[in-house]
Amino acid sequence: MSLSVVILAAGQGTRMKSTTPKVLHSISGKAMLFHAIDAAQELCDDVTVVLYHQAERIEKAINQKYDGIKFHLQDAEQFPGTGGAMKGVQCEHERVLILNGDMPLITLDSLESLVAGEADINMSVIRLDNPSGYGRVIIDENENVQEIVEQKDCNPEQLSVQTVNAGIYAVKKELIDRYIPALDNNNAQAEYYLTDIIKMAVDEGRQVHPVYVAEEEFKGVNSKLDLAHAEEIMQRRIKEKWMMAGVSMRLPETIYIDCQATFEGECQLESAVSIQGKSHISHSHIKTNSVVEDAILENSDIGPMARIRPQSKLVDTHIGNFVEVKKSTLTGVKAGHLAYLGDATIDEGSNIGAGVITCNYDGKAKYQTIIGKNVFVGSDTQLVAPVTIADDVLIAAGTTVAKDISQGDLAISRVPLKIVRGFFYKFFGK
Ligand code: UD1
Numbered sequence: 001m002s003l004s005v006v007i008l009a010a011g012q013g014t015r016m017k018s019t020t021p022k023v024l025h026s027i028s029g030k031a032m033l034f035h036a037i038d039a040a041q042e043l044c045d046d047v048t049v050v051l052y053h054q055a056e057r058i059e060k061a062i063n064q065k066y067d068g069i070k071f072h073l074q075d076a077e078q079f080p081g082t083g084g085a086m087k088g089v090q091c092e093h094e095r096v097l098i099l100n101g102d103m104p105l106i107t108l109d110s111l112e113s114l115v116a117g118e119a120d121i122n123m124s125v126i127r128l129d130n131p132s133g134y135g136r137v138i139i140d141e142n143e144n145v146q147e148i149v150e151q152k153d154c155n156p157e158q159l160s161v162q163t164v165n166a167g168i169y170a171v172k173k174e175l176i177d178r179y180i181p182a183l184d185n186n187n188a189q190a191e192y193y194l195t196d197i198i199k200m201a202v203d204e205g206r207q208v209h210p211v212y213v214a215e216e217e218f219k220g221v222n223s224k225l226d227l228a229h230a231e232e233i234m235q236r237r238i239k240e241k242w243m244m245a246g247v248s249m250r251l252p253e254t255i256y257i258d259c260q261a262t263f264e265g266e267c268q269l270e271s272a273v274s275i276q277g278k279s280h281i282s283h284s285h286i287k288t289n290s291v292v293e294d295a296i297l298e299n300s301d302i303g304p305m306a307r308i309r310p311q312s313k314l315v316d317t318h319i320g321n322f323v324e325v326k327k328s329t330l331t332g333v334k335a336g337h338l339a340y341l342g343d344a345t346i347d348e349g350s351n352i353g354a355g356v357i358t359c360n361y362d363g364k365a366k367y368q369t370i371i372g373k374n375v376f377v378g379s380d381t382q383l384v385a386p387v388t389i390a391d392d393v394l395i396a397a398g399t400t401v402a403k404d405i406s407q408g409d410l411a412i413s414r415v416p417l418k419i420v421r422g423f424f425y426k427f428f429g430k
């Protein structure tokens with residue numbers, strides 16, 4: 001089907017009480033607006049975002065992530081309101097789907113049902129016990145929409161109508177092109193209402209079809225409270241999807257998973273685990289309170305209380321408690337307790353003792369630590385990067401390694417131990 005999508009995102013979002021534009025607040029690791037753009041791009045190749053407040057900042061954020069999105073700057077001073085937002089928007093295709101930038105929970109299935117069928121306009125309708133705050137949708141006995149009346153313009157009878165406008169419409173482009181320039185602002189808010197196109201269509205004998213949708217999906221996010229509720233719903237969906245795909249989760253309500261994270265095979269997530277960014281977890285066990293950020297885990301187990309930071313890849317590796325790994329590739333490694341491994345490459349059969357630190361930063365730049373196969377790194381060793389340790393090396397506990405070590409060697413640096421007999425009693429007395 002030939003479809004264009006317009007996403008309205010010019011509103012100020014005052015209730016967010018934030019210097020960040022409302023639509024750039026993220027839900028499960030992705031900006032609200034990007035949830036909408038991703039859905040739009042599944043449906044068509046002509047996507048326009050309407051901006052006004054903080055337009056530059058939002059446009060820049062979009063262009064960093066997407067190619068080919070069109071922008072339209074609303075003349076919000078002269079033409080405020082959702083109808084004003086559509087003024088001057090140029091769509092390429094016969095049908096136009098109008099979305100809001102602050103509805104991140106809409107599913108593709110629902111959008112597909114809105115663009116299905118032959119009606120001149122399909123519009124999203126929610127049935128609510130408490131319709132307060134929404135435009136009321138007046139529907140006749142033949143299930144045809146007659147008009148939308150904004151709450152502030154309702155008479156007492158209209159106020160009690162429980163079918164409300166969810167704010168998403170699929171409209172023939174030909175109607176948009178004629179009706180939008182003809183909108184006026186003769187209403188309680190002196191705004192140009194997009195919703196007035198419904199009455200215009202009905203007056204011309206056009207068919208306006210209500211598509212009933214779930215409140216959960218079409219609720220707008222206006223405050224940080226709404227944001228938190230939307231995140232809960234998104235998290236529930238993400239976790240249900242991965243549990244159905246074979247991932248075990250202990251106390252799933254305590255677990256956080258980014259919408260971009262992926263799992264493969266039988267993975268186990270214990271309570272209070274956080275999987276962030278585009279992490280990929282395959283056949284791995286993540287123990288309680290561990291954090292994985294933009295990292296890859298294959299056949300590995302980590303935690304409890306481990307932190308695997310961006311650009312790390314762990315294969316066949318065991319990571320224990322209080323170990324931090326950053327931008328490192330570990331293959332067949334054991335690091336059981338209390339270590340920092342940053343900018344490192346460590347090969348099969350190597351063991352990292354407790355308290356081992358890669359000193360990867362000199363205050364100006366970061367340097368690499370390369371460790372070969374079967375290296376035993378004793379407890380409390382400092383590896384001063386850049387440094388390369390060959391295969392089959394033994395590093396004694398407490399060693400500071402500041403030069404490369406060759407295959408088969410022992411590295412040991414220790415201050416000789418001094419014993420002062422009876423000193424305790426001399427110092428503290430008997
Ligand atoms: C609108 C509908 C209302 C519906 C409700 C559903 C109108 C006149 N009313 O109400 O019937 O029940 O949505 O949530 O359309 N926007 C712009 N430019 C503007 C104003 C808004 O781009 O000048 C964008 C906002 O960023 C937002 C969307 O349009 O994404 C909806 O705006 P909002 O102010 O929430 O609409 P309401 O007036 O509450």
Ligand code: CA
Nearest residue numbers: 133167220222
């Ligand atoms: Ca609203």
